Amino acid sequence: xxxxxxxxxxxxxxxxxxxxxxxxxxxxxxxxxxxxxxxxxxxxxxxxxxxxxxxxxxxxxxxxxxxxxxxxxxxxxxxxxxxxxxxxxxxxxxxxxxxxxxxxxxxxxxxxxxxxxxxxxxxxxxxxxxxxxxxxxxxxxxxxxxxxxxxxxxxxxxxxxxxxxxxxxxxxxxxxxxxxxxxxxxxxxxxxxxxxxxxxxxxxxxxxxxxxxxxxxxxxxxxxxxxxxxxxxxxxxxxxxxxxxxxxxxxxxxxxxxxxxxxxxxxxxxxxxxxxxxxxxxxxxxxxxxxxxxxxxxxxxxxxxxxx
Amino acid sequence: xxxxxxxxxxxxxxxxxxxxxxxxxxxxxxxxxxxxxxxxxxxxxxxxxxxxxxxxxxxxxxxxxxxxxxxxxxxxxxxxxxxxxxxxxxxxxxxxxxxxxxxxxxxxxxxxxxxxxxxxxxxxxxxxxxxxxxxxxxxxxxxxxxxxxxxxxxxxxxxxxxxxxxxxxxxxxxxxxxxxxxxxxxxxxxxxxxxxxxxxxxxxxxxxxxxxxxxxxxxxxxxxxxxxxxxxxxxxxxxxxxxxxxxxxxxxxxxxxxxxxxxxxxxxxxxxxxxxxxxxxxxxxxxxxx
Numbered sequence: 308x309x310x311x312x313x314x315x316x317x318x319x320x321x322x323x324x325x326x327x328x329x330x331x332x333x334x335x336x337x338x339x340x341x342x343x344x345x346x347x348x349x350x351x352x353x354x355x356x357x358x359x360x361x362x363x364x365x366x367x368x369x370x371x372x373x374x375x376x377x378x379x380x381x382x383x384x385x386x387x388x389x390x391x392x393x394x395x396x397x398x399x400x401x402x403x404x405x406x407x408x409x410x411x412x413x414x415x416x417x418x419x420x421x422x423x424x425x426x427x428x429x430x431x432x433x434x435x436x437x438x439x440x441x442x443x444x445x446x447x448x449x450x451x452x453x454x455x456x457x458x459x460x461x462x463x464x465x466x467x468x469x470x471x472x473x474x475x476x477x478x479x480x481x482x483x484x485x486x487x488x489x490x491x492x493x494x495x496x497x498x499x500x501x502x503x504x505x506x507x508x509x510x511x512x513x514x515x516x517x518x519x520x521x522x523x524x525x526x527x528x529x530x531x532x533x534x535x536x537x538x539x540x541x542x543x544x545x546x547x548x549x550x551x552x553x554x555x556x557x558x559x560x561x562x563x564x565x566x567x568x569x570x571x572x573x574x575x576x577x578x579x580x581x582x583x584x585x586x587x588x589x590x591x592x593x594x595x596x597x598x599x600x601x602x603x604x605x606x607x608x609x610x611x612x613x614x615x
Numbered sequence: 616x617x618x619x620x621x622x623x624x625x626x627x628x629x630x631x632x633x634x635x636x637x638x639x640x641x642x643x644x645x646x647x648x649x650x651x652x653x654x655x656x657x658x659x660x661x662x663x664x665x666x667x668x669x670x671x672x673x674x675x676x677x678x679x680x681x682x683x684x685x686x687x688x689x690x691x692x693x694x695x696x697x698x699x700x701x702x703x704x705x706x707x708x709x710x711x712x713x714x715x716x717x718x719x720x721x722x723x724x725x726x727x728x729x730x731x732x733x734x735x736x737x738x739x740x741x742x743x744x745x746x747x748x749x750x751x752x753x754x755x756x757x758x759x760x761x762x763x764x765x766x767x768x769x770x771x772x773x774x775x776x777x778x779x780x781x782x783x784x785x786x787x788x789x790x791x792x793x794x795x796x797x798x799x800x801x802x803x804x805x806x807x808x809x810x811x812x813x814x815x816x817x818x819x820x821x822x823x824x825x826x827x828x829x830x831x832x833x834x835x836x837x838x839x840x841x842x843x844x845x846x847x848x849x850x851x852x853x854x855x856x857x858x859x860x861x862x863x864x865x866x867x868x869x870x871x872x873x874x875x876x877x878x879x880x881x882x883x884x885x886x887x888x889x890x891x892x893x894x895x896x897x898x899x900x901x902x903x904x905x
Contacts, residue, residue, distance in 0.1 A: 515705040518676050521693075522700045523723040533719070537710035614710040614757045 315375045316361070322382040323354055329389055330407075336396035341411040349410045353381065404584035412588035420573065420592055427558060427569040428596065430486060434493025435554040442498045443543055446505020447535060453510075460506055467499035472560050479564070489561035496557040497550045501543075508542040509535065537614075544608045551604055555597055570596065616688050617649040618781060618815040619673055624682035626668050642668040644839040645682070650832075655807060655816045657830035659871065661878065662821060666836040670785050670819045674700050686781065696727040698781045699774040703789050706770035707758040713769050714754035717741040720773040744776035745769070748802060764795035768802070775806060784818040788825070797855065800828050808851055823871045827864055828853050833871065837878040845870075 327350065330343050357378045364371050385406060391397045392405040413420065449455045471492045478488040512535070520534045562571025570593055577585035626643040642665045650656050660666040671677040672684050675694040684691040686698065699720070707716045718741045725732045732740070745751045748768040758766050767787055774782050784803075788796040807813050807829075820826055826833050827847060835843035849864055858864040 513705060515702065516708070519700075519702055519705055519708065521676060522674060522698075522702075523720060524694055524696055524727050525723060529723075534708070537708070540710070614759065 343407045345410040345414040408584040409587045412585050423570045423573045431558045434490040438494040438497025442501025446502040450506040450509025471495040493554045493557040496553045547604045618652045619650040620685040621648045622683045624679045627680045653813045655831045657826035657833045658819045659826045660836035664837045665839040699777045699779040700783045701770045701774045701787045703786045717773045720777045724777040744772040748772045781815045835874045
């Protein structure tokens with residue numbers, strides 16, 4: 308515990324106090340139609356996450372300046388923002404919303420935001436997991452059978468660099484629902500890199516390893532489950548993070564062109580009504596969703612990469 | 616009946632690299648060899664001389680272009696559970712823990728031969744053989760966490776735990792340092808001599824002292840043919856120390872050393888010159904112009 312309570316830690320808490328003091332005590336130069344409570348709650352949540360992080364790091368005996376520096380950066384940014392907008396009114400009214408207004412969006416439209424998150428995450432998961440599944444299965448088959456490999460590998464090399472977004476307008480027309488089109492765009496974006504990765508990995512399986520398996524009379528299902536899958540597993544896991552980013556890009560793109568739900572739609576919709584507080588809130592939600600998903604992905608990676 | 620018999624075996628492999636312009640390379644030419652039950656045979660020779668090919672043919676990983684390989688009188692059509700192999704690299708599966716590697720070998724033998732061992736019996740057997748090679752403390756480690764010597768110990772445990780009639784070694788200690796190699800040679804030797812009816816063993820190596828330490832019989836393979844074949848009638852147990860003062864051992868060593876120097880090394884000046892030709896055109900060997 309002593310390691311946690313150092314000078315840097317106190318600096319961060321002093322900064323937070325200063326920020327809270329500015330928000331609560333300093334007179335506003337702008338007339339606000341919202342309260343500052345949502346902002347204070349958000350600050351409290353951020354501080355709790357920060358505290359949990361440093362305690363966890365200290366428990367594992369890791370000395371890291373990362374969390375401290377990040378939270379200092381965040382506090383300073385919000386102080387500057389708060390001063391420039393609410394307190395001193397240096398920024399234009401509509402284009403730069405105040406922190407109070409932005410965090411108030413969470414309080415007023417939490418239900419819409421939550422629905423958007425659920426809708427987006429479902430869509431994302433369908434496309435992402437589908438893309439990975441088909442990429443892995445077809446990649447292993449094509450990597451394993453030389454004839455299929457020689458046929459599909461060049462085709463894949465032509466198809467993979469085409470950004471799936473160019474299919475988007477057509478897919479929206481072609482497929483029955485908008486959600487199906489979005490899921491399909493994400494699926495394509497995730498599929499090709501995963502497929503190419505698998506084909507390369509399976510076809511480069513070390514012949515010595517194959518000899519070892521053959522010498523043990525391994526064949527059929529055992530070959531797939533005990534040899535090939537474990538062998539390609541690190542490749543699958545490595546691709547998970549990159550694919551997640553691709554999937555999220557595709558998702559927000561898809562949602563911005565024609566959706567009636569989702570985070571991308573939430574942001575575009577707010578943009579149309581020049582509700583920039585909601586736009587920024589939507590971007591923050593995007594950040595949170597991506598962070599949570601990539602934390603889960605890292606956990607999966609660490610959990611299943613054991614042998615190298 | 617001989618445990619292993621090779622009858623006029625030739626093996627030609629297609630050169631997939633096209634590097635030397637040759638379309639096919641002959642690795643073994645008309646080799647005949649029989650190994651009686653329980654013999655410890657060392658196959659020795661230059662690298663590229665065909666000794667590893669010989670082992671691959673016995674194991675069934677490669678099939679002969681001409682001739683027949685017989686195991687207990689039955690022709691070989693592929694790998695079988697009457698033979699187990701200790702490889703030099705990737706002797707273990709890197710994604711399985713040590714004990715799992717050994718268990719996997721036993722499981723495979725169990726399934727293929729229908730021995731009907733229970734899961735518990737398999738685990739027990741794995742433990743028993745890991746103890747035998749003194750690796751019981753590492754059973755939950757992954758191969759990458761072990762040194763090369765330790766990995767080979769586990770590989771030996773796996774091969775023996777499978778309880779096959781024949782055990783094949785493909786230069787298992789080639790990549791290890793001298794000290795580790797010595798201790799593993801002693802291990803193999805003692806494990807082999809341990810049982811009442813020793814397993815038929817084929818051990819490929821390029822280390823002369825290793826061959827003398829382990830073998831009942833040594834065959835020298837050079838340029839795809841067996842050029843020497845003799846028995847090593849030395850008392851067991853053998854150690855490096857007592858062989859150093861044994862006149863017969865020294866004589867065998869001299870004979871093997873002479874064989875190494877007399878025979879044409881497969882990948883020496885000739886091949887280097889050939890590959891240089893490929894790079895520089897025909898200008899490399901000016902003395903050949905006259």
